Amino acid sequence: MATPTIQRRRLGMALRRAREEAGKTRDEAATLLDAAATKVSRLELGQSGIRLTDLKLLLDFYGVSGEHAESLHALARAGRQRGRWSGYRNVVPDWFRAYVDLEADATEIRWYQAEIIPGLLQTESYMRALNTTGLPHESEEELDDHVRVRMERTAIIDRPDAPALTFILSESALRRNIGDAAIMRNQLQHLASIAERPGVEVQVYPFSAQSYEVSTFDFIILRFDNDPHSDVVYLENFTDADYLDRLDAVRAYSGLWNRLQAAALGPVESRRLVRRIADEHR
Known part of the structure; x- marks a missing residue:
């Protein structure tokens, strides 16, 4: 619905x-x-x-x-009805509630992440470590709500009508230590496992990439009803977000995505690198 x-x-x-x-x-x-x-x-x-x-x-x-x-x-x-995330107003700001509703209704999601594991691919322990270090003034109840929202979002991966999911991660996201070694090892193993699922593709943009195409900022391209004319580009900063649907903006970000994807490792090579970095945390 x-x-x-x-x-x-x-x-x-x-x-x-x-x-x-x-x-x-x-x-x-x-x-x-x-x-x-x-x-x-x-x-x-x-x-x-x-x-x-x-x-x-x-x-x-x-x-x-x-x-x-x-x-x-x-x-x-x-x-004019209230969205599905209105009950989490204390932890999900208005500008982000709009995104999570769009995310849940998308038929295709292309996600580039530079520094941390994308939210839909995070384990609960990684989420908690990330929110504990990033938001140190939260109460335990607020932390639980943050994690609950994130876990609810990850459920779209298992839906029968799950969107087609493609992720490009900078190698920085794999090597940025969040929590202790056990948390990182578990997170990377989880990432490699999800990357093997039908409908999910993960590529890593390695430090060794022979390309001048580098994006230091994250962006997400969402598509609805498999209609390329419905694409929306989501850009997030610390206190707000932008939703771009102008044809020139969508074309620019789609072009950037294509160039990053071409420079990234293939899905099989990417999984091998993820597992190799996971082993480094033993």
């Missing part, structure tokens, strides 16, 4: 297409709503809901009527 976040995302894409087909600009739509152009941008990115009165104004302005208009009103009503 699609979440409110993905419903807003679908509505936003439809509104943007309707605006462009009508030959209207974001500024014109914003003037109609007596709002800033950034509000229209957030609506089209699916980052916020829309009042039904505002939706009617926009649809009339764009010349959308009949069954199409009714379907968009239904999406707007669904998008």
Whole structure:
């Protein structure tokens, strides 16, 4: 079942297409709503809901009527419901709740990680060590909630309708010590094991790569309904995140992904390297 976040995302894409087909600009739509152009941008990115009165104004302005208009009103009503992660407000900020809903509804996820193991591939002990060192002022209850959320997210790997998952990890992520040697060995063994599953592919970008293509920042490309036109690029910083769906931005990050993938070790070589580094922690 699609979440409110993905419903807003679908509505936003439809509104943007309707605006462009009508030959209207974001500024014109914003003037109609007596709002800033950034509000229209957030609506089209699916980052916020829309009042039904505002939706009617926009649809009339764009010349959308009949069954199409009714379907968009239904999406707007669904998008105003609370998301599945609203019960974790103390540990999951608004800007990240949007991501985890999108993650759960994606049909394909391409994830590049530079310094730590990607969240979906982490063991519980690695998660706890990471949150204990990274967020030292958390209470035990908050730490448990952080781990619970992360563990719930990892469940998508075992779903019958699991998304196609491809990961590229810098070798730094494998060698960055989180916790003690036992935690790291267990984590790397877990990573190698998951990498053997159908529908999951892990590649390592090694220190020895003969390429000038290096990304020092993480990024995730999500796809929905196996539609390449639905791609969203997720970029996270310490206090916020960006969701990019402009065609030029998606193309740039897709190109970067392809170059990193070409320079990385193949899946079999990558698993061998992961297991070799795991053995170093004995």
